[in-house]
Amino acid sequence: MTKQPERIFVKGNEAVARGALAARCKCFFGYPITPQNEIPEFMSAEMPKTGGRFVQAESEVAAANMLLGAGSCGIRAMTSSSSPGVSLKQEAISYMAGSEIPAVIVNMNRGGPGLGDIGPAQGDYYQSTRGGGHGDYRLLVLAPATGQEAYDMTIKAFDLAFKYRNPVMVLGDAILGQMKEGITPWQPEGIDDEAGRDWALNGADKREKRLIKSLFLEEGALAGQNKHLQAKYEDMQSYVEYEEFETEDAELIVCSYGSIGRIAKSAVRTLRAQGKKVGLFRPITLYPFPSEPLLALARQGKRFLTIEHNLGQMVDDVRLAIRTVADSEFAPIYPGNLPVPEDIEGPVLKCLEGK
């Protein structure tokens, strides 16, 4: 008899933390900030049981630099925070990208700018997908919409970080982090903690010493490193994930991601029941952005409406993707407001009727 998979009822934050443990995360470096505190709290209790180490850092700056240190050793390591805290982590994130250090960073996006509030928002889209810190670099950015996806994508984030030797961000928000729902945990198989670590620091025992750095002073050396990084980002373009829902015969496609993508899906269901030809396109990888499938929809003559919990950030990527054949309308959900499906139905109907 096959054993039924265990279902557990957890917050999105705990789903992330459990995913990290399943992915054999060995080190976690945290600093308290709402609405992500359940992640470091869970890790502080669980990491020591696995032989790993939890450190509550003195600041987000320090936590991200601890991550840099652990990552340089080829260890699966993670930090988590929320918007103002992630701003502080940008220094180390830029260095990790420049030094090609794999790491997982979780951002449970809250309202901004500044201290903002502790409610949900998606105002960190630019920061997440455009680099955030100084210099030309990119993160792989995954945007889960459910607790299960939070669990699954955290596991995937570690694989991608090591595949590309690059920091990976899991971008959620306060809705995802604080909402409790059922998930089915699973255990990834075949994780090899040593495979592909011929760059990692472990002491130069009977081999040449290794050096991990982002300083390239010789004429042309930094240009060479940037060319190498750009080639890597180009290679990442082959890895995209997205969800299409009711797009086949849709006249208008709503583009939304993360929690808002999930709420928009409910709105699309309601409108479909009313006979409205609407669909949903939900990017799951925000970088690389799923431009090609979106362009394919544009070429079918569809119209687009981007709805985000910010004042217009992902809409730039939507427009870039479809610019040769179409455009996208935009409807903001102001940070500081907690949307429900009805809030999305209104702008969608207005856009549908305004053709």
Place this chain on the structure above:
Amino acid sequence: MSEMNEKLVFDRPSAMIDRPTHYCPGCHHGVAHRLVAELLEELGVVEKTIMIGSIGCSVFIYNYLNVDAVEAPHGRAPAVATGVKAARNDKFVLAYQGDGDLASIGMAEILHAANRGERIAVVFVNNTVYGMTGGQMAPTTLVGQKTTTCPDGRCADREGSPIRMTEIIAELGGTAFAGRASLDSVKNIRTAKKYMRKAFQCQLEDRGFGFVELLSACPTNWKMTPLQANERITNEMIPYFPLGVFKDVTEEGGAC
């Protein structure tokens, strides 16, 4: 005397790469590097060392020592070292920092790494000035000392007093060894090595955080000859930054 009777009494430690350093004449980073290299070899930890280079003139220490190394952002070496130690608890982890790096931008990181009792060693090179960026005021700049950002001389009322880091570090619970030495004379260099050995052993014996401050010269930014710079350490720095051991639990059970 025939070649057979010659005895080699001084050589380059194998942990040092055979490469001329980029430091200015009279700078003490080369001396400090060599002490680190000698100790890594004498303690038998060359092959298990992971070093953290920090921002400033000494960022290139990784070009001179034959060990694995990672580069930290400005001031963050103790945090990076904490991460390295968390990942590789069985390795010898060493951070090497200057005074602008450690006592200004990295003040939080060094204090908390020490307070947590991180099993890491930190070598702190104090030359009372920002060297690489061209001689600006550091937290350790002496009162009256002229720099490019205190051109009339540091004023305690205006810019505060020079910070004595070793005394502060020694107060923290996780510190197992904290000592200040100087590189201005052979005698003091020998003492410096003794202190560094103690600080390194704290980690190897799992006793706590090991810290050594080295009073060092920056003849270029002090606008002095190397000999004048050495005299300045003797006559001006040591009176304000007293040499000695400020905390040592190596004879006891450990700091924490």
